[in-house]
Amino acid sequence: MSSNPYAEEERKTLLGHPRGLFVLFFAEMWERFSYYGMRALLIFYLVQHWMFSDEQASVIYGAYTALVYIAPVVGGYLADRYLGQRKAVAFGAVLLTFGHFLMAFEGDGGQSASEINIFWLALAFIIVGSGFLKANISVMVGQLYPRTDVRRDPAYTIFYMGINLGAALGSLIAGYLGQTYGWAWGFGAAGVGMLLGLVVFVLGKPLLMGRGEAPDAARLTRSVAGIRFEWLLYGLGFAAVGLVWFMIQHQKLVGGLLGVAGALLVGYVLYVAVAKLPRHDRDRIFAAMYLIIGSILFWALFEQAGASLNLFTDRSVDRSIFGWEVPASMFQSLNAIYIVMLGPVFAWLWLTLGRRGMEPSTPTKFALGVVQVGLGFLVLVMGANAGESGATPVLFIFLIYLIHTMGELCLSPVGLSAMNRLTPAHMASLIMGAWFFASATGNFAAGLISAATGGEGAGPERVLEVYSNVGWLAVGVGAGMLVIAPLVRRLMHLDTLRDDADLAGTRELGEPVAAGVDVRKETRP
Numbered sequence: 001m002s003s004n005p006y007a008e009e010e011r012k013t014l015l016g017h018p019r020g021l022f023v024l025f026f027a028e029m030w031e032r033f034s035y036y037g038m039r040a041l042l043i044f045y046l047v048q049h050w051m052f053s054d055e056q057a058s059v060i061y062g063a064y065t066a067l068v069y070i071a072p073v074v075g076g077y078l079a080d081r082y083l084g085q086r087k088a089v090a091f092g093a094v095l096l097t098f099g100h101f102l103m104a105f106e107g108d109g110g111q112s113a114s115e116i117n118i119f120w121l122a123l124a125f126i127i128v129g130s131g132f133l134k135a136n137i138s139v140m141v142g143q144l145y146p147r148t149d150v151r152r153d154p155a156y157t158i159f160y161m162g163i164n165l166g167a168a169l170g171s172l173i174a175g176y177l178g179q180t181y182g183w184a185w186g187f188g189a190a191g192v193g194m195l196l197g198l199v200v201f202v203l204g205k206p207l208l209m210g211r212g213e214a215p216d217a218a219r220l221t222r223s224v225a226g227i228r229f230e231w232l233l234y235g236l237g238f239a240a241v242g243l244v245w246f247m248i249q250h251q252k253l254v255g256g257l258l259g260v261a262g263a264l265l266v267g268y269v270l271y272v273a274v275a276k277l278p279r280h281d282r283d284r285i286f287a288a289m290y291l292i293i294g295s296i297l298f299w300a301l302f303e304q305a306g307a308s309l310n311l312f313t314d315r316s317v318d319r320s321i322f323g324w325e326v327p328a329s330m331f332q333s334l335n336a337i338y339i340v341m342l343g344p345v346f347a348w349l350w351l352t353l354g355r356r357g358m359e360p361s362t363p364t365k366f367a368l369g370v371v372q373v374g375l376g377f378l379v380l381v382m383g384a385n386a387g388e389s390g391a392t393p394v395l396f397i398f399l400i401y402l403i404h405t406m407g408e409l410c411l412s413p414v415g416l417s418a419m420n421r422l423t424p425a426h427m428a429s430l431i432m433g434a435w436f437f438a439s440a441t442g443n444f445a446a447g448l449i450s451a452a453t454g455g456e457g458a459g460p461e462r463v464l465e466v467y468s469n470v471g472w473l474a475v476g477v478g479a480g481m482l483v484i485a486p487l488v489r490r491l492m493h494l495d496t497l498r499d500d501a502d503l504a505g506t507r508e509l510g511e512p513v514a515a516g517v518d519v520r521k522e523t524r525p
Helices: 009-010 020-049 054-083 083-103 116-143 151-178 183-203 218-220 229-247 251-276 277-305 309-317 328-355 360-388 395-422 426-450 460-491 501-509
Strands: none
Touching: 009 151, 009 460, 020 054, 020 116, 020 151, 020 183, 020 277, 020 309, 020 328, 054 083, 054 116, 054 218, 054 229, 054 251, 054 277, 054 395, 054 426, 083 116, 083 183, 083 229, 116 151, 116 183, 116 229, 116 395, 116 426, 151 328, 151 395, 183 460, 218 229, 229 251, 251 277, 277 309, 277 328, 277 360, 277 395, 277 460, 309 328, 309 460, 360 395, 360 460, 395 426, 426 460
16 A cells, blocks of 8 residues: 555546646636736725826825735745645635625725724725735645656746736726726725635645645644633734735835844745755856846736826726727736747747756746846837827837736746745745735835825826836846856756655665755755
8 A cells, every 4th residue: 555645646647737736726826817817906006086196096006016026025925834735725715715805895995984993994904915925826736746747837837827817807807897896896806806816725735735835733722821822823814914005005114124024034044945955956046046036026017007107097098999988997907818829829939948958047037037028118109209199009008018928928837936935945935925025015115105196297208208217227237147147057056956745755775865965954844
């Protein structure tokens, strides 16, 4: 009899991948339906319903999205040390469901309305719920595969398609309902989507083959101050909602938190890398941190989509298509639709080039992503200046999203895979949290850039001036990243990358290990 209780399930695959991948695919799809459905409407909700100025709304939007991406640092740590990824994801999904349904309570609008406190509370639930869910569900994808499995990059691309299928449907359905029938309809649809994601994840537990369970299940059952430790952790999660409720109303605190927490996080990761890891693992952490820091500029520009670009589309673009004036929020779906269309193409391209020894390295892909996010803005500026009627032709909105999407496919799914591949197993969620922390910093910067496009008397000319400046900046930075990409690739030491199971077996057999690899630190304790 096999000692592996999941041996039979491991033999069952779908499209060549573990069936658990598709549980995570659909759970994340519905979570993204809810998040991006709400995101498509948020900047308009702030400006048109709660009557914030463009500058105020942009800073709130940036602080909110930054907190959504910084929270996984804490959620990843708690999952690594105590809860395990599966329970953390389930708890996060519960909080997110509460938050999205609370968004449907809109009241009469205006900043003096009492219902605005429910709005802040809804954002707080969504932020904390994302902290428990975002990093950990991505880590679970990696746990389904050995570290050197060639299916890892295609698996993350498939997973990324699930993210964007949900994002496309959410932007289209919630965006249309919210701007056509009322805010409550759009946000209510997002809540239904999140509930479906929770149901899929709970029912699909057997297909996950025990991945993501608590590192010490017995510890969760012990009592602390008369309370079961697991329930104490959940209680702290609800308490964090109150803290975030306060912070989201004081956006300057978010900027300060990012600065302090960022310095502490980078310092801690570098300390662990230098003091506790063998040379090759240390170098891989350095490479991962380079990729993490390099992604900040990309996200700062890419995330204009939900803020200044959303407002620009609403006010300065001819949105008439076949006689129908498309609601601006629905254009948020373009990025996701392009990814669903192009995701398989990029997965095939990387696999084909890899078999021929011609695949660009991960640092090169990152550099290409940064260049393309800059080019997208330059193309939009060119199209806006060429418009004869004063309104930007809608074609250039399609083009900027297309170019940005190609850049994203060079950076984001590849980055998710690289964080798992370059990181020792016992640091997986921490580094994935750091990856999302970079997104948080980029999102906060995105809010500041968006605020710079607004202000009293500002028009489309100011927006285009800012877009031109940041576009050229990104192209220049990306070109520099292309130059140093070979050096970063050498830090990744792909020739000595070994699976944890292989290293453990090597140690037992007494076989020599590749230079620079310390089996005592490469394996999970």
